[in-house]
Amino acid sequence: MRVTVSAPGKVILLGEHAVVYGEPAIALAIDRRTRVRARPSAASTTINGEPLSAHAHAYIRQAIQLLWKDEHGLSIETESTVPSAAGLGSSAALSVATVGALLALTDRFSEEECARSAYDVEFATQGRASPTDTSCASHGKAILIGPDGDRSALWRIRRGERSWTVQGIELPRLTLVVGSTGERGRTADQVAKVARFVDRSSFGRDVVRDIGRLVREGLEALRTEDLRRLGKVMDRDHALLTILGVSTPTIERMVAAARPASLGVKLTGAGGGGSVIALTERPADVVAAWKRMGHDAFIAEPAARGVAVEEKGDPT
Ligand code: MEV
Numbered sequence: 001m002r003v004t005v006s007a008p009g010k011v012i013l014l015g016e017h018a019v020v021y022g023e024p025a026i027a028l029a030i031d032r033r034t035r036v037r038a039r040p041s042a043a044s045t046t047i048n049g050e051p052l053s054a055h056a057h058a059y060i061r062q063a064i065q066l067l068w069k070d071e072h073g074l075s076i077e078t079e080s081t082v083p084s085a086a087g088l089g090s091s092a093a094l095s096v097a098t099v100g101a102l103l104a105l106t107d108r109f110s111e112e113e114c115a116r117s118a119y120d121v122e123f124a125t126q127g128r129a130s131p132t133d134t135s136c137a138s139h140g141k142a143i144l145i146g147p148d149g150d151r152s153a154l155w156r157i158r159r160g161e162r163s164w165t166v167q168g169i170e171l172p173r174l175t176l177v178v179g180s181t182g183e184r185g186r187t188a189d190q191v192a193k194v195a196r197f198v199d200r201s202s203f204g205r206d207v208v209r210d211i212g213r214l215v216r217e218g219l220e221a222l223r224t225e226d227l228r229r230l231g232k233v234m235d236r237d238h239a240l241l242t243i244l245g246v247s248t249p250t251i252e253r254m255v256a257a258a259r260p261a262s263l264g265v266k267l268t269g270a271g272g273g274g275s276v277i278a279l280t281e282r283p284a285d286v287v288a289a290w291k292r293m294g295h296d297a298f299i300a301e302p303a304a305r306g307v308a309v310e311e312k313g314d315p316t
Pocket of ligand 1: 012015016017018019020087089128129130131132133187191269270
C-alpha cells in the first residue's frame with residue numbers, strides 16, 4: 001500500500017500571537033502545498049532516502065511516534081512549495097500531510113483527525129502553540145479560530161487551560177500579495193518572546209486583547225465585504241504586533257514600501273523575519289515594490305483546499 005497526501009501552507013490574516021492566549025484569529029490556506037508519499041517497508045524508516053533523524057526530521061519523527069504502531073518501517077518522500085521558516089505554515093503543512101499519510105495508511109483518515117494529531121505533533125516538537133496553523137492546513141479555505149464557536153464549529157481543541165473552536169468562514173474575493181523578508185523567524189522564539197512580555201505586564205495583556213477586538217472587527221469587514229475597512233484593521237493589527245516586539249527593520253521597510261499600493265499591509269505568522277502580506281487592488285505594484293528591494297514576492301490565491309489524499313493504492 002502506498003499513499004500520497006498533501007496539505008497547504010497558510011497566511012494569518014489577523015490575530016497571530018494573540019490566538020496563543022485564547023483570542024480569535026483568521027487564517028487562510030494558500031496555493032502552496034507540501035506533499036508526503038509514504039509506504040510501509042521491510043527495512044528501517046527512511047525520509048527521502050536518508051535514515052530518520054531526530055534533528056532533521058523532528059516533525060515526521062514525532063508523527064511516526066504518535067501514529068505508527070506497525071512493526072514495519074516506512075519509506076517516506078516529501079516535496080514542498082511552501083517556503084520554510086517564512087511564517088507560511090511550512091511545519092504545519094508537513095505535520096498535517098505526514099499525519100494524513102499515516103492515518104490514510106491505517107484507514108483512519110479524516111480532516112478532523114489530521115488537525116488533532118498534527119497539533120499534537122507541533123506542540124510536542126515546538127512547545128507553546130495554538131492549533132491555528134495545523135487546523136488551517138487541515139480544513140483549508142478560510143478559518144476562524146477562537147474561544148467562542150457556535151454549533152457550526154468544525155472541531156474544538158483543548159490544551160491545558162485553553163480551548164479553541166475552529167470554524168470555516170466565507171471569504172469575499174480578495175487579492176493578497178506575500179513578500180518574503182528573507183530572514184528566518186523561528187516561531188518558538190517569537191512565541192517565547194511575546195510570552196515574556198505578556199506574562200509579566202498588564203500592558204502586554206491589553207495589547208493581546210486589543211488584537212482580539214481587531215479580529216472581530218475584521219470578521220465583520222469580511223462579512224460585509226468591506227475590504228477598505230479590512231485593510232485598515234490589518235494596518236492596526238500590524239502596529240500592535242510591532243508593540244509585541246515581533247516586527248523587524250526589514251519588515252517595517254517592506255510595510256512602508258507596500259503601503260501606497262495597498263488597502264492594508266502587515267507581517268504574517270510569527271514575525272522576527274518571515275513574510276509580509278498586503279491586501280491590495282494593485283498586486284503587480286506591490287510585487288514590483290518588493291522585488292525592487294530584492295525580496296521574493298508572489299500573489300497568493302487564498303482559500304486553497306485542505307488536506308487531501310491524492311493517491312492510495314498498491315504501487316504498480
Ligand atoms: C504562527 O503561525 C502563529 C502564532 O500565533 C503561533 C501560534 O499560533 O501557535 C505566532
